[in-house]
Amino acid sequence: MANVDNGFVRTATEIQKAKCRLRLAGREHNVLEAIILSTYGWNKSKDRVTNTYLARLCDLDDAAVSRALASLAKRKIITLEKQGIMKVVGINKHLDEWIYQREPQKKDSKKLVNFDKTLVDSDKKPCRFRQKELSETSNTIDSHTINKDLKPFSSQLAVARPDTEVATRVIPDAAVQTPNGKSWGSQDDLTAVQWIYKRVLVNNPTQNTPNWADWANTVRLMRQLDGRTHQDICALFDWASRDEFWRTNVLSPAKLRKHWDTLAARMIKGAPNQGGNSGMVDPEDTSWINGDWGY
Structure with a gap:
């Protein structure tokens, strides 16, 4: 049973009020509470932590914690400094600087992948397009990747070629890459x-x-x-x-x-x-x- 005799976290009332108006993703909320526990829970305004320490508190992986920290810092909800390989985190006490609303998510058009003359959508379900539909998606699909004489699909899904046969996809910022651009x-x-x-x-x-x-x-x-x-x-x-x-x-x-x-x-x-x-x-x-x- 929870009992204040076993410890409690003292935070400013204004911070608690501000948190009520915050629109956060689930992982951002988890990491924010972990930061409060790791700082105010020890009567500190800031403290040095690692992604792994916060991940254990939140039951998340390190990568998810890293993304949540970056988002909270961008919205000026927390302060984030690097000291070598450690991070110093704390709550931004200037509540007027907080960005309370999340940025609206951009809806991307459905991504299409060309698997050996077969078009498969992002849900791995086969689909067939009429010429009109192909022309409407020409801004997202290179014309040379589309076989305009598509025939009806068989009952089996298309199988991707091995990496060695996939045409090279050039990554603009890459100095080195695998042919398929995955690495x-x-x-x-x-x-x-x-x-x-x-x-x-x-x-x-x-x-x-x-x-x-x-x-x-x-x-x-x-x-x-x-x-x-x-x-x-x-x-x-x-x-x-x-x-x-x-x-x-x-x-x-x-x-x-x-x-x-x-x-x-x-x-x-x-x-x-x-x-x-x-x-x-x-x-x-x-x-x-x-x-x-x-x-």
Whole structure:
């Protein structure tokens, strides 16, 4: 049974009133309450947290928490600062700055995918268009992807071709990508993973050349979903590559992402680094951009 004797959260009445008028998505609401608990619940106006800590409170995944934090910060409901690989969060006490209403969701036209001369809609159900309907959707479908002499469908759904047979879809911002565009990364993502590979070779000279698109894609997801910077990623990998245990267990961006919170906690606490060097990198050092960290 809940009892104030077991603890309570003291918040300003004006904040509670303002919350009543907020229009939030479910995950935004969860994360906002977790921030209040993590700050006012400990008599603090701000505190350092990780996505994983908030995710555990909200029973969400890290990516969902990262998106909710970005949305709440954009609406000026919370304050959000980065300190290395940690985040400092708090409630914005200037309630007149809050954006109470959510932005209206834009309704996208139904997306169509061309599977071997067969048009399938986003719900994976077969559909057939008349010439008039095709002309009305010409702004969203390249003319060369449509077979205008479509024949009636058989009882079976179309099967997508293997990736090796799918025509290349060019990602405008990609410096490297897979043919189907599912995995890709920017030039900075590629530079970062090339540097990571050099660090891997120091500990494992027989390491095979990686799939650059897959590695760069992981770094891109760490940036866009997890809120990391290239500097954060390279600094933590540098620390792991010098640790007696982790240098043989973290040999790729995917492993780094999987063990991020454990590695970050040990690095921040200054855990002994058996490689003879703490691996801490000057946060102002941007030499990684040129792939040169002095190794």
